[in-house]
Amino acid sequence: MKTFYLNGEFMTLAQFLKANDYINSGGEAKYFLQDYVVKINGEQCSLxxxxxxxxxxxxxxxxxxxxxxxxxD
Known part of the structure; x- marks a missing residue:
C-alpha cells in the first residue's frame, strides 16, 4: 500500500487522480471514472x-x- 500525503483537510477524487498521474486534467476525471473502477474505503465511487x-x-x-x-513541523 502506498501513502499519499494531503496538503489540506481534504481533496477531491479528481484532484487525487490528477496528483497521481491517472489523468492529465480534472476534466478527464468523469471519463476515467466511467471506464475504471475506483474504490474509496472498499466501496466503488464514480463521483x-x-x-x-x-x-x-x-x-x-x-x-x-x-x-x-x-x-x-
Whole structure:
C-alpha cells in the first residue's frame, strides 16, 4: 500500500487522480471514472467531487493508497 500525503483537510477524487498521474486534467476525471473502477474505503465511487480525508483508502485498479496529513513541523 502506498501513502499519499494531503496538503489540506481534504481533496477531491479528481484532484487525487490528477496528483497521481491517472489523468492529465480534472476534466478527464468523469471519463476515467466511467471506464475504471475506483474504490474509496472498499466501496466503488464514480463521483469526481467526492471529498477524500485522512485515513481514507483509495483503490485504483491494483493500486492502494492510504491518505495521511502531511506533517510539516
Amino acid at each position: 469526481r467531487g467526492k471529498k477524500l480525508y485522512e485515513k481514507d483508502i483509495v483503490t485504483v485498479g491494483n493500486d492502494d493508497f492510504v491518505l495521511l496529513y502531511d506533517k510539516k
